[in-house]
Amino acid sequence: MNQFNIKSAFITTSLMIAALGTTFAQEKAKPQDTEFYTPVPATVTPGKSNMEAPSDATVLFDGKDLSQWVSTNDRSKPAKWKVANGAFTVVKTEGNIETKKAFNNYQLHLEWQIPANITGEGQARGNSGLFLASIGKGDDGYELQILDPHNNKTYTNGQAGSIYKQTTPLVNPGKKPGEWQTYDVIWTAPTFNADSTVKTPARVTVFFNGVLVQNNFELQGPTQYIGKAGYRKAHGPSPIKLQSHGDKSEPISFRNIWIRDL
CATH class of the missing domain: 2.60.120.560 (Exo-inulinase; domain 1)
Structure with missing residues (x-):
C-alpha cells in the first residue's frame, strides 16, 4: 500500500471512530438530561382581552x-x-x-x-x-x-x-x-x-x-x-x-x- 492510500485509510478509520463515538454518546444521553423543573413560573390570570390588565399588573x-x-x-x-x-x-x-x-x-x-x-x-x-x-x-x-x-x-x-x-x-x-x-x-x-x-x-x-x-x-x-x-x-x-x-x-x-x- 502506498503512502497516499495509508493516509486515506487512516483518515477514513478516524472518521468512522468519531462517528461511532458520537452515536454511542447519543445512545447514552437521555431526554431528561436537558429538562429542568425549576424555577416554576408564577401563575398569572390574563385579562379578558389583550388590552385588559393581567392579575399581576x-x-x-x-x-x-x-x-x-x-x-x-x-x-x-x-x-x-x-x-x-x-x-x-x-x-x-x-x-x-x-x-x-x-x-x-x-x-x-x-x-x-x-x-x-x-x-x-x-x-x-x-x-x-x-x-x-x-x-x-x-x-x-x-x-x-x-x-x-x-x-x-x-x-x-x-x-x-x-x-x-x-x-x-x-x-x-x-x-x-x-x-x-x-x-x-x-x-x-x-x-x-x-x-x-x-x-x-x-x-x-x-x-x-x-x-x-x-x-x-x-x-x-x-x-x-x-x-x-x-x-x-x-x-x-x-x-x-x-x-x-x-x-x-x-x-x-x-x-x-x-x-x-x-
Whole structure:
C-alpha cells in the first residue's frame, strides 16, 4: 500500500471512530438530561382581552381618578389633569404629570386619543409624550412620541411611535383623530457603573396599535431637543411621565393604563 492510500485509510478509520463515538454518546444521553423543573413560573390570570390588565399588573389609571399620579414640577402635589368619562385629559396650565411609584424594567399598556377636532400641523398637531423614565423636572427623560399620526407630515424621528429625536418607527399604524390608539411597551432600563458611566444602555420594544414599531431599540441616552442624546448622569428606577406640551392644539386624552414589573 502506498503512502497516499495509508493516509486515506487512516483518515477514513478516524472518521468512522468519531462517528461511532458520537452515536454511542447519543445512545447514552437521555431526554431528561436537558429538562429542568425549576424555577416554576408564577401563575398569572390574563385579562379578558389583550388590552385588559393581567392579575399581576399595577393599574395606573382605572378610569376614576389620578391617585397614582403627581405633578412633575412638585411631587408633593397631586396631578390635576381633568378626569371624565373613564379617561383623563391634559390640562396645559398644570404641567407634566408622573407616577408616584418608580419603575425599573417593565411592560406597560397605555391608550391615548387625539381629539377629533384637532387643528394645526406637524409638531403642533396634538403633541404629547410618554416618558419611559422621568429623570428630572420638565422634559428630562426618555420620550416615546405621542402626536397625530394621520396624514400629518413632520420629521420622521418626531412622529408618533418614534423615540423622539433618536429613531423613526418601523411603520406608521396610526389611526385617525378621535379614535383611541394603544402603546404596549417593553422597557429595559439602563444600568450604570460605580463612576456613573453607562454600563448597559436602555432598550425598548414598542407595539403601536398592536403593530411592532420599535424592535429592542438601543437608546443613545435621554431625550435631547437640541443636540445629540447621551448618558450624562446615572439614575435608578424612575417614574413614568406624561407630557403637557403647551402647544395651541386641543389637549390629548388617556385611559386604561397598567404596568407589570419585569
